[in-house]
Amino acid sequence: MQKVDRRVLKTQEAIKKAFLELMNEKKFDEITIQDISDRANVNRSTVYLHYLDKFDLLDKLIEEHINKLKETSEWACQVEWVEAIQILFEYFENHALFFSTMLASKEAAPSFRSKFLDYVIEGFKDELHKTNGNGKNEGLNEDVIVKFVANAYVGVLESWLKDGMPSPPQSIAKELGILLERIL
Amino acid sequence: MQKVDRRVLKTQEAIKKAFLELMNEKKFDEITIQDISDRANVNRSTVYLHYLDKFDLLDKLIEEHINKLKETSEWACQVEWVEAIQILFEYFENHALFFSTMLASKEAAPSFRSKFLDYVIEGFKDELHKTNGNGKNEGLNEDVIVKFVANAYVGVLESWLKDGMPSPPQSIAKELGILLERIL
DNA sequence: ATTCCTTTGCTGGATAAACAACACATTCCT
């Protein structure tokens, strides 16, 4: 991975930040490229230099976070169970604006919730294969189990974010870990 | 005044902000250009593109604020007495980091306090000439009066900043205005 | 429908900033 020019990092950061802020203020289709470039303090043409349009910007933003999550969980699956959840929730906390915006906005990112859910489902599927020797869930449909826990997970995350993250990542991760271990 | 390129504004802002932050963390002579460029997230050579060295940076930063103050007070001297003081104190409040740092740092900006004092002295001198018909201060040396009020003014500002601006600009301006009117 | 206004992609030329490299000075260390 060759390192990228400082300038592109700075402008992309500015654009993404501006876009997220705007997503929190108005609906996706009401946001113009002009809005974004103004907020980001960047020339309008510069936005086109990096993204095809606002849909592309949204896609790349989502893709980026999904990838970061994949990296993080690959790196984290070597440590303890509960600790891994905690690390992920710390990531959610650090990017709370992104996740709460994306999970909240029904009209804007209908794709995100399902993409995110798919990612979580894959994660649990792998996890289930690794720990399927414990006799629990004998005779139960694997798909049902995975979807059960994945939806539970996402739902808890969603309400935690919506409520403004009332408890620290450690405690929510611990509680969630206890519940998940009863299933898996 | 032709408008300047967005890029130079952004980098100059970043550099000045970084420099001010560093001034609050360590002594002036311990600050390197490398520190500044790192903090500003800017290439080192870019700093040299705008400033000769850190002394020049400091000078320009001071000069800039003095000029802004001159503009502000020229614009403000058409309104009420006390209101003008309030506007200036709002400026101090908005740039509290700069003023508290500069007034505090003995070793770094020994020049600033005197420059600033000179500016205040000039302001009061003009003010005195405009309102010298009121019979107060008959037979008193003008220079003494001006230096008296200027030092009082700067001293009050200094401690207000040092104490973390406990009262809002309005009230400090009003109190200061009452005291100054007893003299001028 | 026609007008008016905003937004959209896109261009081309100018320029700020990045980056890497230099020779030299300074501090640090041990």
Added chain:
DNA sequence: AGGAATGTGTTGTTTATCCAGCAAAGGAAT
């Protein structure tokens, strides 16, 4: 003392961004 590290000021080249301006598409108002 002497070598390593760090900081300085400057250069040349490359690249990202700016900015002004375009024609076209769409919406809203009259």
